[in-house]
Amino acid sequence: MTESRILQVEALRVAFETRQGTVHAVNGVDFDVRPGDVLGIVGESGCGKSATLRAIAGLTQPPGEVTGGSVRFADRELVGLSRRSLRQVLGKDIGFISQSPFGALNPILSIEAQFRNVIRAHRRATKRECREIALRALTDVGIAGPDRVLGGYAHQLSGGMAQRVVIAMAMVHDPRLLLADEPTTALDVTVQRQILDLVTGLIAEAGRSMVLVTHDLSVVAQYCTRVLVMYAGRPVEEGTVRQVFKSPRHPYTQALLAAVPRVGEEIRGLSGGLPDLIDYPVGCPYAERCPRATALCAEEMPAMASCVPGRAAACHHPLEEVASYAAS
Amino acid sequence: MPLLEVENIVKTFRRGGGPEVRAVDGVSFSIESGETLSLIGESGSGKSTIGRIVLGLEPPDEGRILFDGQDLTAMSPRELRALRSSITAVFQEPYESLNPRMTVEAIVGEPLRLFRRELSAAQRRDRVIATLEEVGLGERVLRRHPGDLSGGQQQRVGIARALVVDPRMIVLDEPTSSLDLTVRATVLNLLRELQERHALTYLFISHDIATVRYFSRSTGVLYLGKVMEYGPTHELIDEPRHPYSVGLLSCTLSADPDVSVPAQRLEGDTPSPTTRRAGCPLVGRCPVELASCSAAPVPLMPISPTRSAACLRLAPTEVVA
Amino acid sequence: MSPLARYALKRILLLPVMLFLVATFAFLLVTVLPGDPATLIAGDFASKDALAKVRADLGLDQSLWHQYTSYLGSLLHGDLGESFFTGSSVTDEMARRLPSSMVIIVPSLLVAVLLGTAIGTLGGYYRRKPVGRSTSVLISGIQGVPPFFLAIVLIDLLVFELRIFPTPTGMLYASTQRPPERTGSVVVDAFLAQDWGVLGDVAAHAILPVASTGIFLASYFAKTVRTSVTQALSTPQIEFARGCGLPERQVVRYALLTSRTSVLTYIAILFGVMLGASAIVEVVFSWPGIGGWALDGVLKGDLPVIQGFVVVTGLIVIVAYVVLDVLVAALDPRISY
Numbered sequence: 014m015t016e017s018r019i020l021q022v023e024a025l026r027v028a029f030e031t032r033q034g035t036v037h038a039v040n041g042v043d044f045d046v047r048p049g050d051v052l053g054i055v056g057e058s059g060c061g062k063s064a065t066l067r068a069i070a071g072l073t074q075p076p077g078e079v080t081g082g083s084v085r086f087a088d089r090e091l092v093g094l095s096r097r098s099l100r101q102v103l104g105k106d107i108g109f110i111s112q113s114p115f116g117a118l119n120p121i122l123s124i125e126a127q128f129r130n131v132i133r134a135h136r137r138a139t140k141r142e143c144r145e146i147a148l149r150a151l152t153d154v155g156i157a158g159p160d161r162v163l164g165g166y167a168h169q170l171s172g173g174m175a176q177r178v179v180i181a182m183a184m185v186h187d188p189r190l191l192l193a194d195e196p197t198t199a200l201d202v203t204v205q206r207q208i209l210d211l212v213t214g215l216i217a218e219a220g221r222s223m224v225l226v227t228h229d230l231s232v233v234a235q236y237c238t239r240v241l242v243m244y245a246g247r248p249v250e251e252g253t254v255r256q257v258f259k260s261p262r263h264p265y266t267q268a269l270l271a272a273v274p275r276v277g278e279e280i281r282g283l284s285g286g287l288p289d290l291i292d293y294p295v296g297c298p299y300a301e302r303c304p305r306a307t308a309l310c311a312e313e314m315p316a317m318a319s320c321v322p323g324r325a326a327a328c329h330h331p332l333e334e335v336a337s338y339a340a341s
Numbered sequence: 342m343p344l345l346e347v348e349n350i351v352k353t354f355r356r357g358g359g360p361e362v363r364a365v366d367g368v369s370f371s372i373e374s375g376e377t378l379s380l381i382g383e384s385g386s387g388k389s390t391i392g393r394i395v396l397g398l399e400p401p402d403e404g405r406i407l408f409d410g411q412d413l414t415a416m417s418p419r420e421l422r423a424l425r426s427s428i429t430a431v432f433q434e435p436y437e438s439l440n441p442r443m444t445v446e447a448i449v450g451e452p453l454r455l456f457r458r459e460l461s462a463a464q465r466r467d468r469v470i471a472t473l474e475e476v477g478l479g480e481r482v483l484r485r486h487p488g489d490l491s492g493g494q495q496q497r498v499g500i501a502r503a504l505v506v507d508p509r510m511i512v513l514d515e516p517t518s519s520l521d522l523t524v525r526a527t528v529l530n531l532l533r534e535l536q537e538r539h540a541l542t543y544l545f546i547s548h549d550i551a552t553v554r555y556f557s558r559s560t561g562v563l564y565l566g567k568v569m570e571y572g573p574t575h576e577l578i579d580e581p582r583h584p585y586s587v588g589l590l591s592c593t594l595s596a597d598p599d600v601s602v603p604a605q606r607l608e609g610d611t612p613s614p615t616t617r618r619a620g621c622p623l624v625g626r627c628p629v630e631l632a633s634c635s636a637a638p639v640p641l642m643p644i645s646p647t648r649s650a651a652c653l654r655l656a657p658t659e660v661v662a
Numbered sequence: 663m664s665p666l667a668r669y670a671l672k673r674i675l676l677l678p679v680m681l682f683l684v685a686t687f688a689f690l691l692v693t694v695l696p697g698d699p700a701t702l703i704a705g706d707f708a709s710k711d712a713l714a715k716v717r718a719d720l721g722l723d724q725s726l727w728h729q730y731t732s733y734l735g736s737l738l739h740g741d742l743g744e745s746f747f748t749g750s751s752v753t754d755e756m757a758r759r760l761p762s763s764m765v766i767i768v769p770s771l772l773v774a775v776l777l778g779t780a781i782g783t784l785g786g787y788y789r790r791k792p793v794g795r796s797t798s799v800l801i802s803g804i805q806g807v808p809p810f811f812l813a814i815v816l817i818d819l820l821v822f823e824l825r826i827f828p829t830p831t832g833m834l835y836a837s838t839q840r841p842p843e844r845t846g847s848v849v850v851d852a853f854l855a856q857d858w859g860v861l862g863d864v865a866a867h868a869i870l871p872v873a874s875t876g877i878f879l880a881s882y883f884a885k886t887v888r889t890s891v892t893q894a895l896s897t898p899q900i901e902f903a904r905g906c907g908l909p910e911r912q913v914v915r916y917a918l919l920t921s922r923t924s925v926l927t928y929i930a931i932l933f934g935v936m937l938g939a940s941a942i943v944e945v946v947f948s949w950p951g952i953g954g955w956a957l958d959g960v961l962k963g964d965l966p967v968i969q970g971f972v973v974v975t976g977l978i979v980i981v982a983y984v985v986l987d988v989l990v991a992a993l994d995p996r997i998s999y
Contacts, residue, residue, distance in 0.1 A: 234598040255598050259598070275555075276575070281530075282524060
């Protein structure tokens with residue numbers, strides 16, 4: 014059973030110490046990733062999706078701290094590993110790409126020097142070998158004229174090119190799992206499409222897996238195989254993309270989908286805001302905004318209840334499942 | 342008569358001795374009173390510059406802007422100032438466009454102090470409260486500072502500030518881009534309600550096609566400072582004709598997993614706007630390019646009774662010949 | 663010509679203009695200072711005739727414009743005038759003293775940069791750990807102690823108690839055989855004569871003033887470096903570097919690379935500050951540099967000395983800034999010239 018899971022996240026918690034108190038950014042997140050999965054973690058700002066992704070990669074920045082739970086990658090526990098041991102995994106078995114390609118690249122070192130550092134982080138290689146590996150990696154991400162890119166610097170690249178370079182670096186050691194945090198949010202739509210095609214293509218090609226954090230439901234709809242919807246630091250619904258998008262069970266997922274502009278349909282937004290993440294509610298964090306909420310919801314936190322493996326919703330009063338989508 | 346007519350405006354920037362950038366390169370459009378025109382485009386398309394020119398924040402290098410029949414480009418600064426309260430704006434980043442040290446009351450009241458000097462302090466306050474209520478905030482935020490408010494509330498303050506002087510037209514420059522999906526929907530709905538109630542005219546600047554389709558009647562597609570295609574929004578989005586519009590729309594992803602994305606798309610990145618081109622700006626990325634495309638500028642030509650496009654492929658045959 | 667060379671040339675061509683501005687500033691500064699130089703020289707009880715004679719000698723009876731043009735004229739010939747009190751040429755005096763000051767200032771800055779970068783990097787990297795917290799205590803501790811006080815403590819401890827270093831009475835031992843005089847500056851003369859013995863003596867005397875100044879300056883560097891390293895460590899760039907599994911020493915190197923420009927800028931600023939502020943340390947160690955001499959000039963109202971000091975140090979600082987600008991441009995690929 015465990016063999017088929019490349020990543021197992023259990024009861025993961027992340028908290029940030031602030032002057033006002035401890036902000037509970039991630040409050041018990043569980044999910045699995047299997048080989049070939051492209052799991053989308055979707056939610057609005059403050060839902061804890063980026064904090065979850067960073068916690069998996071051990072990249073939580075102080076004052077943030079992983080306060081509990083477990084992250085098992087290929088049956089190895091990552092939570093609590095020293096930076097030195099974690100470094101053996103990051104970049105080699107797990108790749109990481111973030112939102113801003115220009116932010117990710119060092120502005121002062123040449124692209125070639127940065128590639129060399131990334132390559133030598135996990136293997137011995139001469140300067141010439143590094144160059145050859147880098148050239149191949151750049152060609153693989155669809156960069157024509159990789160020589161010119163290697164000799165240049167980050168600021169000379171367009172946004173799309175820079176993100177391709179970042180992807181090439183993150184994938185140069187052929188990681189089995191790619192973690193991507195809003196990888197196309199900073200890019201224009203025409204470029205976004207190219208980058209997403211490229212990344213998901215690279216993932217599918219070799220049976221790798223990916224966790225893609227995004228706020229964009231259409232990115233999830235078109236590029237992910239499974240989806241985890243988060244709200245206020247907790248997962249509220251999980252399933253295949255068709256299950257969740259066509260037959261949402263959690264009222265928040267439904268509200269999210271109702272806010273997407275569509276032809277010939279009115280869109281509906283949500284009033285109110287997130288619950289206090291410092292004084293975290295005892296009951297369902299969505300209760301205050303939920304049209305289906307009852308007294309029970311304010312008192313008791315609903316657990317992620319699944320009827321079918323891989324399909325779950327954390328709601329005391331879930332929406333009726335549309336039968337035709339239950340299995341898809 | 343249209344409320345706003347923009348005729349052939351050109352705006353060139355030159356940054357620190359660098360090469361010239363033609364941010365807006367001969368753009369014309371008009372908006373009927375009470376309507377919404379969307380300008381859609383990627384970064385570098387010049388859409389925000391057009392907004393700033395219409396607002397009078399930048400003078401155009403060439404061209405005319407007629408507002409209610411008066412030529413803004415020929416006006417004295419004094420006359421322009423008087424018009425300032427007729428065209429207002431809501432910007433993308435609510436937090437950045439609101440002074441963090443001012444209270445909501447001061448922010449929303451500021452345009453009144455500038456343009457409605459006849460109002461007493463009490464009248465001004467009543468007006469501010471009424472406007473805040475209209476945007477769904479109400480009196481309780483008066484003493485708050487922008488930093489105490491959520492992103493959606495901040496943008497409502499921005500809308501109140503634009504609305505308080507009773508403008509005839511509002512330039513909406515990506516008003517919902519930085520907002521969360523569920524908040525975006527409430528703000529878009531608010532903007533639509535306000536438009537109906539006050540017969541407002543909107544110039545809506547956006548890069549988000551789904552929002553544009555929901556929000557506006559007609560749309561212009563911009564690329565590198567030029568209008569590529571223009572027409573009724575639903576026709577243009579459902580059936581784009583210009584190769585750039587086709588490419589742009591094919592990149593727009595549907596939130597319905599059963600609607601798959603079309604395969605056709607544009608190659609490469611948007612080229613640098615500093616590159617000078619004699620012909621169509623899409624040359625080099627266009628899948629249906631002709632040799633004549635790079636020879637001379639391609640004007641916007643009617644392709645149907647309601648639509649026009651700047652493409653030789655779509656031009657009436659006599660033009661190509 | 664490479665773009666960098668063209669950029670450097672442009673900056674160098676601007677130098678005369680800036681020097682002219684500094685010279686004018688120095689002239690104006692002195693004319694607006696209170697006090698009558700003639701009275702200063704001739705004394706409070708001098709007769710009217712005597713005062714008039716002194717004024718005529720100094721050219722103070724001429725129009726301000728005339729004074730200004732003749733001042734600029736002599737400046738062009740490298741003539742900074744003579745001290746009111748000693749009558750010695752300010753130019754010669756500066757030439758003799760400036761190298762001695764540099765013997766303190768340049769090594770102090772070097773010590774400050776190395777020590778400051780090390781402490782600052784530690785402080786930034788371990789800012790939430792005991793090591794980091796103790797560096798910030800150390801930094802504020804040093805900043806609270808004025809350098810002359812540190813100097814006095816060092817002298818007392820290392821010179822009089824432990825007798826490790828020579829007494830703070832200038833650059834040389836009384837017994838040191840001076841090199842043949844060519845330029846007037848002992849340091850330069852010793853260099854020209856390749857007299858390593860003399861230079862060794864100078865070095866022995868310089869250690870304590872360099873240490874006390876260097877440690878003091880290091881605290882400022884440490885603070886700058888700590889701030890910029892702390893900032894750099896929270897950037898997406900560092901996150902990506904760690905995400906690629908780069909070893910921590912590389913991660914710190916990336917963070918330092920980003921901080922480089924601010925550190926370089928700070929060197930130039932502190933260099934300028936030190937030219938003026940070295941006076942007290944020079945006085946404590948009886949060091950024959952320009953600082954103590956200029957301080958003396960200021961206290962006495964010796965206008966040519968003050969003027970000369972402002973012009974020369976101004977020129978040096980401007981040159982240092984130009985060198986810095988070119989260096990920053992050469993090191994940062996993002997800056998286009």
